[in-house]
Amino acid sequence: MRADHPTIPGLGGVSPKAVWDAFHPPRLTQARHLAGMTKKEVAQGIGVSPAAVGQYETGSSKPRPDLIPSLADVLGVPIEFFLAGRPIGKLDTSMAYFRSLRSTSGAQRSRALDLAGQVWELAFALERRVRLPLIDLPGFSGGEIHPGTDLPSDPKEAAQALRAYWKLGRGPVKHLVRQLETHGIVVSVPPQADESAAKIDAFSTSGLPRPLMVLTRNRADDVYRHRFSAAHELGHLVLHAASTGDNQQEREADAFAAEFLTPRASILPFLPRRMDLAQLADLSRTWGVSVKSLIYRCRELGLASDATASRAYQRLNALTGQPGFSPEPVDGFPGERPIMLQKAYELAQQDQGLTIRELAKELAWKPERVQEILGVQESRPILRLV
Structure with a gap:
């Protein structure tokens, strides 16, 4: 081992020179996005120009070996993170669906995409050891069960067909996220609110070997919004081959979610003919959807006029935070x-x-990162000195 490129204690004996030899530019981009940093901020942290960081990311040049430990420190990763040879979950915006695309910045989307990539990398590592549920999602090209099965293109018909295909019956969908996982969809909820992704409700992708969905709590920790977001993203996965980012796809995913969670034929007999918030609150708990979405459903199904629905929304807003009308935490x-x-x-x-x-x-990765995404804590006992 050359003295001018020592190993870094606690990092498996790899040297900066060894990392330099196998430096993988996409890993630098991934680490920067996950850290929520600009090229300028990274450059300032390691004492180079932003243009140099750009060259490192394109592969036109590499950071000097002596800069690699500083680069890892600034981005909060082990120096091995930059090594080539590991599977990488690489996505672009055409491969993912964002509920709030217009209000989501490019930096926020990039961070979200790389988060999804990391979730897939973790799933891939675990799948080498444990057989995960088979992918049973009609139309998904990587599906292991009936990969050629397609659903209707109409959102409502697709929702009805998927409920039938998954044998969910006609009533409320219990444990929606558990249903998604049972059918091979990887679902992840980031461990805590993230300011840099505060405008991202949820997103999904079918651009990896497993369909993947990320549901955030950044805008509202409310189980009914959480469930609708999950159903909305499921709509994207079964309806859209690629993301165009237009409002039409969002409307179609919303229509799918409404029909999937509250099928017209099943919910219609229970909806009030006069706008009764108490009755809607009871239905909300039974069907696992918000009172607001049920008001919209009444209007959509012709049980209430636009004016009646508008007044109901105003009455509902006055009850916000009251028992029975306050958000229900997902936990x-x-x-x-x-x-x-x-x-x-x-x-x-x-x-x-x-x-x-x-x-x-x-x-x-750092062990803390694995724990964050898995949602587990260190199992070793803690020594306490008193």
Whole structure:
């Protein structure tokens, strides 16, 4: 080992020179996006020009070996993160669907896409050890069950067909997120509110070997909004081959979600003929949708005029925060929290002795990052000195 390129303690013995030899430019871009930093900010952190950081990311040049530890420190990753050779979940905006595309900046979308890529990388690492549920999503090209099965192109008909295909019956969809995972869709909820992604409700992608959905809590930690977002993203996955970012796709996904969660034939007999907020609140809890969405459903199905619906929204706003009309945190509904990756890790831990640190080393992440995405805590006992 050359003295001018020492190894970094605690990082598996890899040297900056070794990382320089196998430096992978897309990993730098991924790390920068995940850190929410601009090229200028990274450049200032390591003492080079923004143009130099741009060249590192395009691969036209590489950071000097002595800069790599500083680069890793600024971006909050181990130096091994920049090594080539590991599977990388790489996406672009045409491969993902954002509910709030117009109000979402390019930087926010880039960070979200790279978060999705990391979730897939973790799923891939776990799938090497544990058999995850088979992908059972009609129309998904990577599906293992009937990959050639297509749903109708009309959103409402597609929702009805998917309910029938998944044998969900005619009533409320219980444990929606658990249903998604059961059919092979990877679902992730970021562990905490993220200011840089505050305008992102949810997004999904079918551009990776597994369909993937990220549901955030940044705008409202409310289980009914959470469930509608999940159904909306499911609509994108089954209806749209690629994201165009236009309002038509968003309207179609909304129509799919409404019919999937509250099928017209099933919900219509229960909707009040006069706008009764108390009755709608009861229906809200039964069907797992918000009172607001039920008001919209009444108008959509011809039970209320635009004026009546508008007055109902005003009355509903006056009740915001009151018992029965306040947001219900997602954590209170276990069936709406993703568990597939966490359970896969626990199974690999039990059967194969897998640890967070081993998984982190394989992914070239910090152990804390693995814990964040899995939603697990360090299992080792904590020494307390008194």
